[in-house]
Amino acid sequence: MFMSPASFTRKALVACVSAALxxxxxxxxxxxxxxxxxxxxxxxxxxxxxxxxxxxxxxxxxxxxxxxxxxxxxxxxxxxxxxxxxxxxxxxxxxxxxxxxxxFFPSVTAGASQTRFRTSQNVQGHSLAGKTIPDYSAGLNASWExxxxxxxxxxxxxxxxxxxxxxxxxxxxxxxxxxxxxxxxxxxxxxxxxxxxxxxxxxxxxxxxxxxxxxxxxxxxxxxxxxxxxxxxxxxxxxxxxxxxxxxxxxxxxxxxxxxxxxxxxxxxxxxxxxxxxxxxxxxxxxxxxxxxxxxxxxxxxxxxxxxxxxxxxxxPDLMLSASVGLESTFFAPWLSAPSLFWSLGPQLVGTLFDGxxxxxxxxxxxxxxxxxxxxxxxxxxxxxxxxxxxxxxxxxxxxxxxxxxxxxxxxxxxxxxxxxxxxxxxxxxxxxxxxxxxxxxxxxxxxxxxxxxxxxxxxxxxxxxxxxxxxxxxxxxxxxxxxxxxxxxxxxxxxxxxxxxxxxxxxx
Missing domain, CATH: 1.20.1600.10 (Outer membrane efflux proteins (OEP))
Incomplete structure (x- = not known):
């Protein structure tokens, strides 16, 4: 039976929460x-x-x-x-x-920024070489162990x-x-x-x-x-x-x-x-x-x-669940529109194998x-x-x-x-x-x-x-x-x- 990525993620999250409790x-x-x-x-x-x-x-x-x-x-x-x-x-x-x-509770942070950056013109194979790009972004980050x-x-x-x-x-x-x-x-x-x-x-x-x-x-x-x-x-x-x-x-x-x-x-x-x-x-x-x-x-x-x-x-090992969502755009006018949305979600399992x-x-x-x-x-x-x-x-x-x-x-x-x-x-x-x-x-x-x-x-x-x-x-x-x-x-x-x-x-x- 085929399971969509979103459904799999939800079930995995529920399982992790139950295990934590x-x-x-x-x-x-x-x-x-x-x-x-x-x-x-x-x-x-x-x-x-x-x-x-x-x-x-x-x-x-x-x-x-x-x-x-x-x-x-x-x-x-x-x-x-x-x-x-x-x-x-x-x-x-x-x-x-x-x-x-x-x-016991997740940590949630929020932020907004406006930056401008320029990539070197002498970088070969880079589509933004020599260009000055503004960047408007705002988002939420959440993490829970x-x-x-x-x-x-x-x-x-x-x-x-x-x-x-x-x-x-x-x-x-x-x-x-x-x-x-x-x-x-x-x-x-x-x-x-x-x-x-x-x-x-x-x-x-x-x-x-x-x-x-x-x-x-x-x-x-x-x-x-x-x-x-x-x-x-x-x-x-x-x-x-x-x-x-x-x-x-x-x-x-x-x-x-x-x-x-x-x-x-x-x-x-x-x-x-x-x-x-x-x-x-x-x-x-x-x-x-x-x-x-x-x-x-x-x-x-x-x-x-x-x-x-x-x-x-x-x-x-430590299990870390993290998620982020926000809006990012090069131009200010379309910044708050739906196409500017970005998000990420995923678990991370980390264990120490050797520490002397x-x-x-x-x-x-x-x-x-x-x-x-x-x-x-x-x-x-x-x-x-x-x-x-x-x-x-x-x-x-x-x-x-x-x-x-x-x-x-x-x-x-x-x-x-x-x-x-x-x-x-x-x-x-x-x-x-x-x-x-x-x-x-x-x-x-x-x-x-x-x-x-x-x-x-x-x-x-x-x-x-x-x-x-x-x-x-x-x-x-x-x-x-x-x-x-x-x-x-x-x-x-x-x-x-x-x-x-x-x-x-x-x-x-």
Whole structure:
């Protein structure tokens, strides 16, 4: 049966389109890399939780119940430049998905031109030799490469996986920036507490020095007691001034995190106590769903798998369908008439027979990149478990440390009161009082620093867990975290109070 060229072309085109739509893929079947997941955390017996990967993460910092921290954290998404960069990188990754997806569709161009050309008169056997010819033309060109072996499909899958990884990267950056801000904020509040303690202590030491000077004038004590009191006062003032330096640096760090110049930003000083919150944790296996950095690493494994498919597709030939149509004439007047029409249509199948091993090298490189992505994923999981365990053990140890330090602080306060009374009675020298004051102040500052470390470990644990889930019950925390919370209480400026006792005591006999 005779088939016209036009009919044959139409049927061939339909067959190619059908083949492209049902394109096979050379990408290997993907399986999520296996990792060793423990049955439970070693740090404590945490209560199981049941988060789902589709649930939104809430503002985890609200568990600390501090309005000022909530206000600062709300500015991270708006003004933090690192977050803005992550958003831009996500947008770039999404645009690459659109770019790769465009490979499924034909490319169409249009153009119009007017040229004049002259052929050399010395060219023999040429009908246009020595003539100047104008040429008017306009036309459309279309080309399409059916995705027979999945090259475009695999490239699109690769781009989509990388875009998903960028989404997880954005969440990881947000989690990192908000946790950095919380750590800096609690460190700053801890310095405010220590600053108040040192301010009160300096005032009490100054009052004590004035009383000792009066006693020296009356001949009740010798000059060594005054010298010791002056040394103690100036040493404490030095510590007090150093607090100002540390606080300023933390304030500048917070300003940078919220995207504001350090010179125009300030946080008023405020003494307040915080309670370590009860933090519910999921089972170890569910950590793989919660951590955005783990999700990003797993998506990059999938992207690397798709890249292997792209490398394999290079071993197969490419089919290119092209068509053009337009109008061309030497003279302008008949340019737009039917006789000026020209067109062309035809497929082209091109395959590489020899390239010196370039495609094989690309395939080996893509396979190696996949192996590296798997190693990165497994390392991310190991680091995540390490971070959870580190902060679990830190909270457990700090709870015991806080209780022990509170006993030490109470004992130091008692020792200072007894030593002060003995000095007032003339039983000991002022050096004993200075020693007791130093011990009491050091223990009180240590207690405040342990409380700050507990809050910092809580923040880092929340970060290690990927943040709590919105609506999650916060009353099912582990026993050791509850113990840590009960061991943390408001600071008591014991050294300053004891010094005030000395300042108001009568002259020694």
């Amino acid at each position: 049902a394109a096979c893929s050379t990408m290997p079947a993907y399986e999520k890399p296996d990792v060793a997941v423990p049955a439970h955390y070693a740090g404590a017996g945490w209560a199981p939780a049941a988060p789902a990967d589709t649930q939104p993460r809430g503002p985890w910092w609200t568990v600390f119940g501090d309005p000022e921290l909530n206000r600062l954290e709300s500015r991270i998404d708006v003004s933090n430049q690192t977050v803005k960069k992550a958003v831009a990188q996500l947008q770039q990754a999404r645009s690459l998905v659109d770019y790769q997806r465009a490979g 059916p995705d027979l072996f999945g090259r475009v499909k695999d490239a699109t899958v690769n781009a989509q996986a990388n875009a998903q990884a960028s989404e997880a990267d954005l969440e990881a950056v947000r989690l990192s920036m908000t946790s950095d801000l919380a750590v800096d904020y609690f460190d700053l509040r801890s310095l405010d507490t220590q600053k108040k303690l040192l301010d009160d202590t300096v005032k009490a030491y100054a009052d004590a020095l004035r009383i000792l000077n009066d006693q020296l004038k009356n001949g009740a004590i010798d000059a060594s007691a005054v010298a010791q009191a002056a040394t103690q006062l100036e040493s404490t003032r030095t510590q007090d001034t150093d607090i100002d330096v540390q606080r300023a640096q933390l304030q500048h760090a917070i300003a940078t995190l919220i995207g504001e110049p350090a010179s125009t930003f300030s946080i008023p000083s405020k003494v307040e106590s915080f309670t370590v919150p009860a933090i519910p944790a999921s089972l170890p296996s569910q950590l793989l769903e919660r951590r955005p950095d783990i999700a990003a690493a797993e998506r990059r494994v999938f992207a690397a798998n798709a890249q292997i498919g792209e490398a394999r597709a290079a071993f197969f 091993g370039k495609r094989t090298a690309s395939l080996h490189g893509a396979t190696a990149q996949y192996d590296g992505a798997v190693a990165d994923y497994r390392q991310s999981v190991l680091v995540a478990f390490q971070q959870v365990e580190d902060n679990l053990s830190a909270l457990h140890s700090l709870a015991d440390e806080a209780a022990s330090q509170q006993r030490a602080t109470t004992a130091a306060d008692l020792s200072l009161r007894l030593t002060t009374n003995r000095f007032n009675a003339g039983a000991v020298s002022y050096l004993d009082v200075v020693t007791a004051q130093t011990i009491a102040l050091t223990n009180q500052r240590t207690a405040d620093q342990i409380a700050a470390r507990q809050l910092e470990s809580s923040v880092l644990l929340l970060k290690a867990l990927g943040g709590p889930w919105r609506g999650q019950d916060t009353g099912s925390a582990a026993q050791d975290v509850a113990a840590a919370a009960s061991a943390t209480g408001p600071a008591t400026p014991s050294a300053a109070q004891s010094s005030t006792t000395l300042a108001t005591a009568p002259a020694g006999t």
